Amino acid sequence: MDPRLAPVAVDAMGGDFAPEAVVHGGYNAARKGLPVLLIGDEARVRAELARHAGWESLPITLRHASEVVEMADHPGQAMRRKKDNSIRVCFEAVKRGDACAMVSAGNSGAVMAGGIFVLGRLPAVERPAICSVLPAVKGRPLLLDMGANVDCKPVHLVQFALMGEVYARRVFGVARPKVAILSNGEEESKGTDLTRAAAAALRRSGLDFRGYCEGRDLLAGEFDVMVTDGFTGNVALKTMEGTARAVTDLLKQSLMESWRTKLGALIARPAFARVKKHVDWREIGGAPLVGVDGVGIITHGRSDALAVENAVRRAHDAAAAHCTGEIAAAAARAEALLAEGEPPACVR
Amino acid sequence: MDPRLAPVAVDAMGGDFAPEAVVHGGYNAARKGLPVLLIGDEARVRAELARHAGWESLPITLRHASEVVEMADHPGQAMRRKKDNSIRVCFEAVKRGDACAMVSAGNSGAVMAGGIFVLGRLPAVERPAICSVLPAVKGRPLLLDMGANVDCKPVHLVQFALMGEVYARRVFGVARPKVAILSNGEEESKGTDLTRAAAAALRRSGLDFRGYCEGRDLLAGEFDVMVTDGFTGNVALKTMEGTARAVTDLLKQSLMESWRTKLGALIARPAFARVKKHVDWREIGGAPLVGVDGVGIITHGRSDALAVENAVRRAHDAAAAHCTGEIAAAAARAEALLAEGEPPACVR
Numbered sequence: 138m139d140p141r142l143a144p145v146a147v148d149a150m151g152g153d154f155a156p157e158a159v160v161h162g163g164y165n166a167a168r169k170g171l172p173v174l175l176i177g178d179e180a181r182v183r184a185e186l187a188r189h190a191g192w193e194s195l196p197i198t199l200r201h202a203s204e205v206v207e208m209a210d211h212p213g214q215a216m217r218r219k220k221d222n223s224i225r226v227c228f229e230a231v232k233r234g235d236a237c238a239m240v241s242a243g244n245s246g247a248v249m250a251g252g253i254f255v256l257g258r259l260p261a262v263e264r265p266a267i268c269s270v271l272p273a274v275k276g277r278p279l280l281l282d283m284g285a286n287v288d289c290k291p292v293h294l295v296q297f298a299l300m301g302e303v304y305a306r307r308v309f310g311v312a313r314p315k316v317a318i319l320s321n322g323e324e325e326s327k328g329t330d331l332t333r334a335a336a337a338a339l340r341r342s343g344l345d346f347r348g349y350c351e352g353r354d355l356l357a358g359e360f361d362v363m364v365t366d367g368f369t370g371n372v373a374l375k376t377m378e379g380t381a382r383a384v385t386d387l388l389k390q391s392l393m394e395s396w397r398t399k400l401g402a403l404i405a406r407p408a409f410a411r412v413k414k415h416v417d418w419r420e421i422g423g424a425p426l427v428g429v430d431g432v433g434i435i436t437h438g439r440s441d442a443l444a445v446e447n448a449v450r451r452a453h454d455a456a457a458a459h460c461t462g463e464i465a466a467a468a469a470r471a472e473a474l475l476a477e478g479e480p481p482a483c484v485r
Numbered sequence: 486m487d488p489r490l491a492p493v494a495v496d497a498m499g500g501d502f503a504p505e506a507v508v509h510g511g512y513n514a515a516r517k518g519l520p521v522l523l524i525g526d527e528a529r530v531r532a533e534l535a536r537h538a539g540w541e542s543l544p545i546t547l548r549h550a551s552e553v554v555e556m557a558d559h560p561g562q563a564m565r566r567k568k569d570n571s572i573r574v575c576f577e578a579v580k581r582g583d584a585c586a587m588v589s590a591g592n593s594g595a596v597m598a599g600g601i602f603v604l605g606r607l608p609a610v611e612r613p614a615i616c617s618v619l620p621a622v623k624g625r626p627l628l629l630d631m632g633a634n635v636d637c638k639p640v641h642l643v644q645f646a647l648m649g650e651v652y653a654r655r656v657f658g659v660a661r662p663k664v665a666i667l668s669n670g671e672e673e674s675k676g677t678d679l680t681r682a683a684a685a686a687l688r689r690s691g692l693d694f695r696g697y698c699e700g701r702d703l704l705a706g707e708f709d710v711m712v713t714d715g716f717t718g719n720v721a722l723k724t725m726e727g728t729a730r731a732v733t734d735l736l737k738q739s740l741m742e743s744w745r746t747k748l749g750a751l752i753a754r755p756a757f758a759r760v761k762k763h764v765d766w767r768e769i770g771g772a773p774l775v776g777v778d779g780v781g782i783i784t785h786g787r788s789d790a791l792a793v794e795n796a797v798r799r800a801h802d803a804a805a806a807h808c809t810g811e812i813a814a815a816a817a818r819a820e821a822l823l824a825e826g827e828p829p830a831c832v833r
Contacts, residue, residue, distance in 0.1 A: 284670075321715065322632075353730070356727055356731035367669065368669050368676075369716070369717055372669060372700045373721065376701070379703055380732075383622050383705065384728075388756065388757075395756075401751070402756070404752060405740060408742065408749070412732070416732070
C-alpha cells in the first residue's frame, strides 16, 4: 500500500448486506494496512464497528451521511434530491481529497450518476463506462461498457478502448494490452456500422488493436481489453454468469446421482474449490468507473466482507496508479482518430 | 418416423469432415428407418457408402451435384454462380417434393441464402431467422436470431417471437411457450428503442409473453422462446460456448493438479460424462431456418456422424409437424400488432 494516499471512502450503506458486511470488509482492509473512511449512518456504523475488537487502533475514520439511495431509486433524482446520501458523500470526500477513491455496493446507476455529478467527466470523455474485470482462464481482461451506455456511437466505443488500454496498462500492469471490439465474427466484414467505424479508427490508433473478437474470446484471455456497447456488454456479462451457473448446477446434480460419483466428488473437492475461487466475483475487486475525474469502484450488490475488502484494495491500487490524467489524454484522441478516416469536406 | 414423408436431403459436401462424416451420419439415420437423399459428388459419396455394409438395402438414395460452396465463398454469389452446388440442389429437392427437408453442415450464410433463393420467404416474413436450440438446465429453449440479421427493426423481432412460438409448440411440443425478449435488465424501462417497440407489440399478441429476459436466463430453462437481433444473439451464443469451455478447462486443469483430485475425477467420471452429453451440441440436432417456405437445418461445421444423424432426425420431425403454414400465419400478424400501438394519424 502507498502510505502517501488518503484513505478509501467506503459507502457503508450500499449493498444487500449493509452496513454489517461492508463495515466488516472495511475493518478487514484496515487490519491489512489499507486506511478506510466509512461513510453512512454514524450510529449504525459505530454499532457495527463495536463488534470488531481493536478497531480504534486501526486506520479507520468515520463520516456521517444521513440518507441512503435505495435500489429502486432513480439514479439521477436520488443524487439531486437526497443531497446527503452516502454515495454522494463518498464522492465528495474524493473530490476534496479526503479520500483517494471510493467503493460502493449500492445502486450501480446511482454510483455512476454520483461519479458524473460530483467528480465530473474527464474533459474529452463523452460517456464514462463501467469496466468489468473478467475471471478469464488466464489474466483478468477488461470488458467496457458493461451496461451504463445502452445506445453507443463510434466515438464512445473508441473512447472505451483508449481508456481501457490505459487502465489495463497502468492498474493491471499489462505491458502492451491487446485490444479488440466484441462482434459477431472475426472477419472485418462482420459487425455493424457502429463496430466498423470504431474499428477503422482504432486501426489508426497505434494501440495493439486486434480487430474483432467474439463471445467465445471473453474468458479465453487472449485479449486484455474488449469493448462493446452497454447493451451487448450487459447481455454478455450476464450470459457468462448464467452459463457458469448452468454448467455448475448440471455438474452438481449429476455428481449427486449415485454413491460412486458422490465419493468421487468428495475426493476431488480441492479441485472444485480452486475453480470456485478462480471464478469467484468476490475475488475480482469490483468494476471501476472509467472516464470520471477520480477513482470509483462498483461492487456487486450481494457483496460480503471479502468482496468489500478486495474492492478497497483494488480502489487503492487504482488510485496509486495515478492514471486519471493519462486516461483523459487517451480519450481526447478519439475524435481525431475518427475524423482521419472521413473524406475531405470537398469530396463529401 | 412418419412413413408418408419423403426422405431428408443431406448435403454430403458440407462441413469440415465431409463427405466422410456426413455420409456416415446419413447411413446411421437410414439404419434407424429415416430415409435420406444424399446430395453431392456422386462418385465420392458412393465411395464413402461402400465402406458401410449393406447400405444398398437401406432407404438411401443419391443425387449428383457437381459443385461445392466453400466456407470462404460469398453466400449470395455462390448461390447464383455455382448453380449446381450441393446446398442449392438440396433445396431444389425440397422445393420439388423429392425431399421433406434438408440438412447442411456447410457455409451457414449460404444455407440461409439458398433457402431464401430456392424456397423463398414465407409471404409476410421480412427476415427468416436462424433459430438456435439451447442445452438449458431444463428443456430446450429457442433463441432467434443467432446471427443472420445483424441490424433489426421491431417488426423483425416481433416476427421472430411469433414464428419461434409456433416452432416451440409444434416441433418441440411445448403446450404454451413462454416468450421473452433478451435485454439488459428485466424492468420495462430497460432495453433499447428496438426492444421496447417489440415488447409493446408482443404484449398485445395473446402469446404468453413474459417481457424481458437477461443473459443469465438463456440456459435456465424458464423461457421457451427468446428473441434478439442477430448481432446480440451471435455474441450471446458464442459467449455461452466460450464460458462452458472456460469452466470445463479450468476444472480439468484443476483436477489434474494432484494425485488425490485425479483419483476423485476418475471415480466421478460417469457424472462428467452425463454433463458432457447434456451440453453436447451434437445432441441438439442443429439450428432450423425459420421463415422460409420449407424445412432446412443448419448443423455445426465440425459435425461428425452423430451430429448429422441427430440433425436428420430433427429435420424429419420438423417436416412431420407440417407447421410452415402456421408459421406464415403467425408472422403475418406482426405489422398489425405494431400498428395498434401507434397513435391515429390525426394525432401524430
